[in-house]
Amino acid sequence: MPTDAEQPRPRVLPPTIRDVARAAGVSVGTASKALNDRGRLRPETRERVRAEAERLEFRPNDLIKSLLRGRTFTVGLITTDYFGRFNMPVIAGIEDALGSAEILVFLCNVRDDAERERKVISALLAKKVDGIIVMGRSVDPRPPINVGQSGPPVVYAFSRVPDPAALCLLPDDAQGARLATEHLLRSGHRHLAHITGPTDREAVASRWTGMSAVLLEHRIELPSSRVLYGAWTEGWGYEAVGQLLEQEETIDAILCGSDIIARGVLDGLRERGRAIPNDVAVVGFDNWEIIATQTRPPLTTVDMNLHDLGCVAAERLLAMVEGAQDSGIVHLPCSLVVRESCGSR
């Protein structure tokens, strides 16, 4: 048992199993049997030991159990940026799945600092975590982490590494954009535009791939002048819709690369007197509810189901801890949340 010998704080020493045994008037061996539900004991003895353990607030020590079992029932969660709105739901999903398996999560934010990442991994390995989940800032490739030959299994969630042996879970951006585009076409729109993020991001490319595939299937043209790349900001959405409407009078629907961009697009449309969705329908991407439910009108948008992605990451990690082999890039489906900015008509 740990002792408080090094802790000058004057607090009550935690009771040991000896204290419980003494209080119940039994041997330490009997107390241990009673508390661990082993051996043959009279029910009243077992009951008396448990009552004394409860009264004394005796807490079994997981550290000893971990040493004996070779598992700590802990998992390390490494995030590579500040906890943004994308990480939050993934973390909640991981926690939900691990919590129901009674596993605790070490949260470690390494902030794109390679030295900090190295230290954190070393600390997690020293704590003998059963597995590690690595989350990225985005779906763009990052280097794999190095846990050594005998390290625990690793899963990359909302993050991709260029290592075929790694398991990487990503939202299916192309499928999400397909859903959104099909919804726009089903709602009767034919003159589409796309206002999106930076050209060098994988999510931007994947979303455009999904959108253009649907347009091709329906033989609908979308000239490159109607695909506008820029920053992931509201300001860019507002500016881009101005540029777009100057050149393209006939636009009747805009798929935006994010809800933040859509927010600027909606403001720009309204200030130019365009009714939404009757003149121009708008669809976002993210279903960031604090934005999407508060725009005027509320925003139809793609949900990446990041909570589910977190759950799946945790479940597949646990399977690997139990011995399963798993690898590859797995895309998990997005869904569409329909609100007033593009309903059905």
Added chain:
Amino acid sequence: MPTDAEQPRPRVLPPTIRDVARAAGVSVGTASKALNDRGRLRPETRERVRAEAERLEFRPNDLIKSLLRGRTFTVGLITTDYFGRFNMPVIAGIEDALGSAEILVFLCNVRDDAERERKVISALLAKKVDGIIVMGRSVDPRPPINVGQSGPPVVYAFSRVPDPAALCLLPDDAQGARLATEHLLRSGHRHLAHITGPTDREAVASRWTGMSAVLLEHRIELPSSRVLYGAWTEGWGYEAVGQLLEQEETIDAILCGSDIIARGVLDGLRERGRAIPNDVAVVGFDNWEIIATQTRPPLTTVDMNLHDLGCVAAERLLAMVEGAQDSGIVHLPCSLVVRESCGSR
């Protein structure tokens, strides 16, 4: 040492100190001395042991160290809601302060579920965490957690409990509102209004206390018809500013209870043709940058310095782990971030 006996996954067994000793051609005792920097050894022996440990990827086992030292260098962080934008910076501050002390954080979201909270606390105590930080959804009182007589020290961050023995760290909402009101007066405004959140929240009451104290000091009246309570939403800000301007033509400045509310207020003012800040100045509360930097014009707002609050929480917890006694409600200062919605004039 843990064994992989219960783990069917075919991975390499982690090397033990025996493997290191054998590879270096020394006894286990000598290897231990070399790796722990104890005892008297020839420098070349120490060096050889370390080189072999490195080559074999030997990782010392913190669990054993923790048992021997009575400290685990882990801290539990209990949050009582989904990771909102308020929790994020506090968590980052806690992590920064603990990370530099080489302590890892167990993240546990109990979501206002008492049974889940009880289980999480029990798990944290079994893991023998050195301390616990509890974060609230808001500054409104919550029941204290029960860690028993011999439990580790607890700090409440951005959260308050009705227990005089507890240490609770909160942003100084009243002082933040004072800063904002003084800035509005310094900028020449005299006809102020306040559009804020629900009447039953402590933060709402404290902010109004700070604002009204400054107005009283300057003998400026603010009739109750110009203090509007409602939801923490953009929609409420938009609606409230409409109500306000119908009755009160002379308003020249609005202090908002949150940035989200301010966002709706700015939209409402612009649609009614009021220039910001020349006709009406607006100040928010939160400095939520994704909102505050993107409004038109960008928003002057109060920053609760939540990252600093997280650092202080972690530092005071560590002092308590070392034996310090600490209790009471501590208010930490807010600061004002000046942007275009209310500059100096």
